[in-house]
Amino acid sequence: MPISGLLITLEQPGNIREISAAILEICDAEIGDLEERWLPIAVDTSDSRTARDLHDQLLAIPGVGYIDVVSVAFEGDSPAAEGGSPLSKATRS
Amino acid sequence: MLTLERRKFLKLAALTAASSAASRRAGAAPLAANNGSSLAGLDWQKAPCRFCGTGCHVKVGIRDGKIAAIAGHENAEVNKGLLCVKGYHVGGILYGKDRLTTPQLRDANGELQDITWEEAINVIADRVMEAPEKFAFYGSGQWTIPEGYAAQTLMKAGLSNNHIEPNARLCMASAVTGFVSTYGVDEPAGCYDDLDHCDVLICWGNNPAEMHPVLFSRVMDRRSRGEKVELIDIGTRRTRTTEFADHFMNFRPQTDLAIANCIARHLVYTNTYDKRFVEKFCNFRADIEDGLDLMGRPIDFAAYKEMLDPYTIEYTSKLSGLPAEQLQHLCDLFADPKQKITSLWCMGMNQHTRATAINRLVHGIHLLSGKFGVPGNAPTSLTGQPSACGTAREVGTLCHALPGGLLVAKPDHREHCEKLWNIPAGRINPKPGYHTVEMWTRFCTPTDEGGDISTIIVQVTNPGQTLPNLKKTFQAKKNLKDKFLIVSDVYPTATTALADLVLPAALWVEKNGVFGNSERRTQQWFKLVEPPGQARPDTWMTLAIAHRLLELGHPGMKDKDGNFILAVHDEAGNEVPVWDFDHFYDINVDEALFEQYRPFTHKKHKNVAPYQELVKHTGMRWPVVQDESGEWRETKFRFSEFSDPFVEKGKEIQFYHSTTDDDRAQIWFCPYEPHPEEPDDDYPFWLCTGRVLEHWHTGTMTMRVPQLANAMPKTYCELNPEDASELGITNGDPIVISTRRGDITVPAWTNGRGRPPRGSLFVPFFDETKLINELTLDAYCPISKEPDYKKCAAKIRRA
Numbered sequence: 001m002p003i004s005g006l007l008i009t010l011e012q013p014g015n016i017r018e019i020s021a022a023i024l025e026i027c028d029a030e031i032g033d034l035e036e037r038w039l040p041i042a043v044d045t046s047d048s049r050t051a052r053d054l055h056d057q058l059l060a061i062p063g064v065g066y067i068d069v070v071s072v073a074f075e076g077d078s079p080a081a082e083g084g085s086p087l088s089k090a091t092r093s
Numbered sequence: 094m095l096t097l098e099r100r101k102f103l104k105l106a107a108l109t110a111a112s113s114a115a116s117r118r119a120g121a122a123p124l125a126a127n128n129g130s131s132l133a134g135l136d137w138q139k140a141p142c143r144f145c146g147t148g149c150h151v152k153v154g155i156r157d158g159k160i161a162a163i164a165g166h167e168n169a170e171v172n173k174g175l176l177c178v179k180g181y182h183v184g185g186i187l188y189g190k191d192r193l194t195t196p197q198l199r200d201a202n203g204e205l206q207d208i209t210w211e212e213a214i215n216v217i218a219d220r221v222m223e224a225p226e227k228f229a230f231y232g233s234g235q236w237t238i239p240e241g242y243a244a245q246t247l248m249k250a251g252l253s254n255n256h257i258e259p260n261a262r263l264c265m266a267s268a269v270t271g272f273v274s275t276y277g278v279d280e281p282a283g284c285y286d287d288l289d290h291c292d293v294l295i296c297w298g299n300n301p302a303e304m305h306p307v308l309f310s311r312v313m314d315r316r317s318r319g320e321k322v323e324l325i326d327i328g329t330r331r332t333r334t335t336e337f338a339d340h341f342m343n344f345r346p347q348t349d350l351a352i353a354n355c356i357a358r359h360l361v362y363t364n365t366y367d368k369r370f371v372e373k374f375c376n377f378r379a380d381i382e383d384g385l386d387l388m389g390r391p392i393d394f395a396a397y398k399e400m401l402d403p404y405t406i407e408y409t410s411k412l413s414g415l416p417a418e419q420l421q422h423l424c425d426l427f428a429d430p431k432q433k434i435t436s437l438w439c440m441g442m443n444q445h446t447r448a449t450a451i452n453r454l455v456h457g458i459h460l461l462s463g464k465f466g467v468p469g470n471a472p473t474s475l476t477g478q479p480s481a482c483g484t485a486r487e488v489g490t491l492c493h494a495l496p497g498g499l500l501v502a503k504p505d506h507r508e509h510c511e512k513l514w515n516i517p518a519g520r521i522n523p524k525p526g527y528h529t530v531e532m533w534t535r536f537c538t539p540t541d542e543g544g545d546i547s548t549i550i551v552q553v554t555n556p557g558q559t560l561p562n563l564k565k566t567f568q569a570k571k572n573l574k575d576k577f578l579i580v581s582d583v584y585p586t587a588t589t590a591l592a593d594l595v596l597p598a599a600l601w602v603e604k605n606g607v608f609g610n611s612e613r614r615t616q617q618w619f620k621l622v623e624p625p626g627q628a629r630p631d632t633w634m635t636l637a638i639a640h641r642l643l644e645l646g647h648p649g650m651k652d653k654d655g656n657f658i659l660a661v662h663d664e665a666g667n668e669v670p671v672w673d674f675d676h677f678y679d680i681n682v683d684e685a686l687f688e689q690y691r692p693f694t695h696k697k698h699k700n701v702a703p704y705q706e707l708v709k710h711t712g713m714r715w716p717v718v719q720d721e722s723g724e725w726r727e728t729k730f731r732f733s734e735f736s737d738p739f740v741e742k743g744k745e746i747q748f749y750h751s752t753t754d755d756d757r758a759q760i761w762f763c764p765y766e767p768h769p770e771e772p773d774d775d776y777p778f779w780l781c782t783g784r785v786l787e788h789w790h791t792g793t794m795t796m797r798v799p800q801l802a803n804a805m806p807k808t809y810c811e812l813n814p815e816d817a818s819e820l821g822i823t824n825g826d827p828i829v830i831s832t833r834r835g836d837i838t839v840p841a842w843t844n845g846r847g848r849p850p851r852g853s854l855f856v857p858f859f860d861e862t863k864l865i866n867e868l869t870l871d872a873y874c875p876i877s878k879e880p881d882y883k884k885c886a887a888k889i890r891r892a
Contacts, residue, residue: 002181003100005107005164007114009310009317030104032112035119037317040111042104048181055178066313068175071110071164073103073154074184 001044002051005070008039008058015063022061027054040070048072110164114174117167118314135161139711140618141608143186143601144179144789146234146476147171147305148610150711151183153602155621160184160602169711171285171614177306182795186600187622189584189797193597194626205595210627210674214634216594218641220548220577221252225647227547229256229532233554234265234478234485236631237606238615239686240552241484243635243659245496250514251639251649251658255492255501255526256546260554261478261485262529263561267443267877268474269486271452274378274387274876275460276758277750278697279486279498282731283435283471284612284714288312290469291435293323293426297455298349298441298883300332304784305439305475313337325423327352328441329781329883330811330855331848340419343850346779346884348413350447351765352420353454355409358401359424360461367430367463371760374746375460378759385875387449388752389761400762412765427462433469434459439477440783444883449876450763457760466733466746476611477790483609487699487715488690492526496693501525506696513692515652528878530871533560536576537569550579550638552631553598557587558791558861561880562834562871567591581631584793587861598631599624600794605683607707613699613714613731617683617707632686633677635659640672661685697750698739702727768884769872770833772852776886778816779853780832782869783883785846788859796859808860811845812889813853820889827892830854832868832885838892839863854887 010019016034023029023041032040045051051072059067135154142149150169154162163184167174196213197205208216221228230244236259248257272279288294288311301309315322326338327349335341344352360366377397378389392400406424410417426432436459442451456472464470476482489496499506507521514520527535527546533556538544560566570576570591580589581596589595603624607617639659643650652658661671661682669680684704694701694715702710702717706725714727718738730736732748740747748758772779785805788795796802810830812822822828824843829836839856847855856865870885 003103003107004181005109005111005114007111007118007175009118009314011317030108032108032115035112035115035121038115038118040108040115042108042111044100044104048185051181052178055181065317066310068114068307068310069165069178069180070114070175071107071162072176072181072184073107073162074160 001046002048003042003044003073004051006041006043006055006058007068007070008041008064009066009068010037010039011063011065013037019061019063023058026057113167114165117174137164138619138621139166140602140621141479141610141616141712142176142179143183143479145305146478146481146611147307148479148608148612148614148616148712149176149307150616151176151180153184153621158622160187160622166711171610171712172307175307175310177310179789186794186797187603191584191797192625192628193583193585193589193595194628195597196627197595199593210629213594213596214637214641217550217579217638218645221638221642222645222647224547225252225254227545228252228254229258229527229536229546229549231529231532231549231551231554231556232257232259232484232490233552234259234261234476234481235553236480236484236490237683238480238483238488238609238690239607239683240631240635241488241490242496242686242690243632244552245488245490246514246659247635247639249495249501249521250510250516251642251647253520253522253649255522255524256532257490257526258492258529258532259485259490260529260556260559261481262491262879263559264440264443264477264879265474265481265485266491266879267445267448267452267874270387270449270874270877271456271474274389274449274752274759275453275456275761276732276748277752280482280613280699281471281473281611282466282733283473284729285311286729287435287469287471287473289315291322291433292469293325293432293434295325295327295434295436296334297327297436297438298329299437299439299475300328300334301437301475302334302337303332304477308475309334329779330850330853333846340422342415342419342423344413344415346781347447347768348765349442349451350454350763351404351409351412352415352423353451353458354401354404354762354765355406355420356424356427356458357454357461358404359406360428360458361398361401363428365428366461370463370465371461374748374757375760376753376755376757377762379762387876391753392762397760397762400764427458427464430463433467434464435469436472437475439475441883443474443879444881446769446872446874446881447763447766448874448879448881450761453761453763456758460758460760466730468730474611479610480608482611482613483607483615487609487694487701492528492532495521496690497695498697498699499693509696510693514658515654516658517653520649530561530566530873530878530880533566537566537573539573540575544573544576547575548577548579550581551588552581552634555582555586555588555791555793557591558858558864559866561866561869561882563864563867564835566871581634582793583628584797586791586793587864596634597626597628599628603628604630604632605681607683607687610712614712615701615707615715616712617704629674630677632682633671633674636672636682637674770870770884770886772886776832776888777852778887778889780830780868780885780887781849781853781855781883782858782865783855785857785859788857790859791861792859805859807840808857808863808865809840809842809845810889811842811847811849811855813849813851814843816851817841817843820891822889822891828889829892830856830868830887830889832887834869835867837863837865837868854889
């Protein structure tokens with residue numbers, strides 16, 4: 001269940017209200033103060049796949065130009081696999 | 094599970110970090126002294142990212158001996174506190190449940206059985222002693238610099254054996270030959286700062302939006318500030334980069350050579366080339382009359398002009414499929430002295446049967462137009478692995494190379510290295526070893542039919558999935574009982590599946606390390622967590638093998654004075670028995686080996702920084718030299734007087750390792766030639782292979798992150814919807830892809846991400862259950878010996 005800090009680069013600085021609303025429609029984000037065109041947010045997702053999906057959904061919001069990852073905390077959860085890939089069997093057979 | 098309060102706390106910390114990053118982007122002071130990550134109460138340490146060659150620096154948050162968080166390092170010049178989407182997963186790669194934890198030897202029944210490390214090292218040493226000349230070492234651009242240096246020393250200084258290669262032969266060798274034959278020395282002159290200054294960014298067959306996203310973000314950031322940066326995507330299929338491009342120039346595969354020649358022709362024939370730059374700093378060169386080699390032959394400007402003559406816009410348009418207007422636009426950009434142009438490329442240009450040629454030609458149009466040596470004007474190759482530059486190219490772990498950009502074939506280079514290694518004169522073998530395809534082909538050939546490689550040790554790479562034409566170059570080993578394959582890795586792979594001996598390796602921050610990224614930046618990190626089970630660092634494995642060979646009496650394991658060639662000493666000068674794992678961490682072996690390696694970098698002016706300087710920084714770009722105050726200074730722009738300390742005063746630009754010994758670079762003419770396996774009536778499609786966003790290379794690490802494995806569990810074939818329709822194929826249908834080397838069945842994807850043009854297929858290579866490299870061509874650039882994974886002829890049908 002990663003908790004991610006993201007930096008959203010807006011295409012234009014003016015439409016923050018609509019973009020914030022669109023973000024909150026998609027997820028329960030903490031939204032920070034806009035600095036010129038850069039909007040910081042923090043999101044809590046169930047797993048890293050969801051985090052990635054959310055990343056793409058946020059990127060698709062009109063007016064969002066780009067998203068960078070600032071931090072990801074995995075604390076309290078295994079950040080990794082439950083099992084191996086088919087290769088595990090390949091080696092051992 | 095975390096308490097709600099703790100989650101809220103972590104979310105606040107994440108927001109603080111993101112807010113700090115926003116402040117930095119906006120040019121304001123950050124909100125706090127750090128990026129907020131320390132609020133989470135973790136022990137934070139620095140390390141370069143484990144994935145691509147960009148060289149982002151991360152902060153790794155440790156709690157209870159495990160990685161608990163990752164953050165972009167706010168002081169890192171490469172990524173300025175930011176990470177790409179791989180940041181979601183880099184912490185997870187260590188914790189797959191099928192980590193290899195014990196050495197295993199395959200028994201007579203074909204089963205792998207646990208053995209001790211001592212037994213494993215003895216098995217390896219015995220194999221080497223049996224036939225040292227038939228032993229080969231296959232490493233990686235993911236080797237750390239000390240790992241590569243240790244392997245290099247064992248092979249070239251110890252065994253007098255040049256059969257050592259990194260997997261970088263498969264990805265970067267053509268960039269090396271391009272740089273060396275143009276400037277006389279490898280690696281880019283510019284750096285990532287060029288991205289902050291260019292007016293035009295041309296992506297030659299590469300996709301930085303997905304493969305080097307942090308670099309791409311720098312450009313997008315400039316656009317978001319209102320700066321005009323024209324982005325041109327020259328490619329054979331649409332990618333995510335295309336979505337941001339002002340121009341997508343969709344060319345017919347292989348005709349990039351003609352496009353570059355067309356630009357050069359325009360500059361010359363319209364007299365819009367930079368005469369002053371060319372006359373002062375360049376010579377002209379072409380291939381030799383009866384073949385291809387690295388250095389070619391000198392030609393004059395008139396001959397160069399004549400050779401370019403056929404490449405008119407009309408001719409090139411017909412050949413490449415690019416509209417004349419697009420070609421004209423490219424020509425006009427290079428002809429405009431006001432435009433600062435940065436070219437980026439990666440595998441699209443390097444994995445090419447005429448890869449050295451296209452590398453030279455792109456350098457050539459930059460030199461011809463004078464778009465060189467000024468921030469924003471640069472031809473820059475990117476790497477796909479974190480230390481392809483640092484370990485493969487700088488340590489020289491290629492079969493023809495010596496550390497520091499030196500060559501086994503040159504007597505003065507051998508003599509220089511023999512002195513530094515303190516080994517007897519004549520110890521270094523002057524004959525280059527087998528390059529990657531040759532090495533593996535010989536390993537997979539019966540001994541009595543000329544297969545003179547009998548044992549290979551593999552570290553940090555997965556050739557069982559990445560070699561071209563796998564049935565011939567890898568899988569044929571299966572039936573050869575006298576061949577012995579040793580594989581060190583962190584997870585089971587397609588390579589360990591055929592291994593006779595499997596060694597469990599430590600990964601990333603489970604060991605000390607040093608990487609070198611795409612912009613000549615050397616980056617150091619310390620071991621932060623324990624590896625699982627008996628997994629150990631590759632450096633230790635090599636030291637242990639070398640020392641066992643010493644014990645067995647191999648004369649090459651001693652230097653001129655009778656000392657162990659890989660001896661490591663403490664401050665008092667006493668040798669530390671680091672080959673014994675109980676003593677491996679008695680001293681920082683990485684520092685000792687790096688400091689042994691560092692003097693090798695001076696002869697070619699690739700001076701890397703002292704290890705302790707690297708400890709203080711998030712990386713330093715070589716050449717790094719001490720100024721008058723004693724401070725170590727990095728170099729952003731090589732060969733330019735304003736930046737490079739090795740350029741003589743008043744020279745402005747000086748190619749001080751010029752192949753013509755006159756401080757000039759070479760502008761090459763290389764003709765367009767058709768691909769050796771063009772589509773035809775029997776195999777009418779171009780087949781291109783590559784990576785996907787979810788998986789890094791062969792998926793060895795990313796397939797262990799279940800969310801990634803679930804998101805992209807199997808490979809597929811992207812094809813154009815019109816082609817699919819003609820063949821009666823619908824989205825998701827199983828289709829058989831066939832080439833002259835074999836066939837595989839995969840699902841069709843007609844509305845995929847890459848949207849190939851008609852007549853083209855794209856298949857990712859991450860899926861070990863569907864090895865697309867069983868189908869790829871093992872033809873390679875005759876100069877760089879790098880295979881072409883981007884082009885071969887294929888056909889498809891519904892399964």
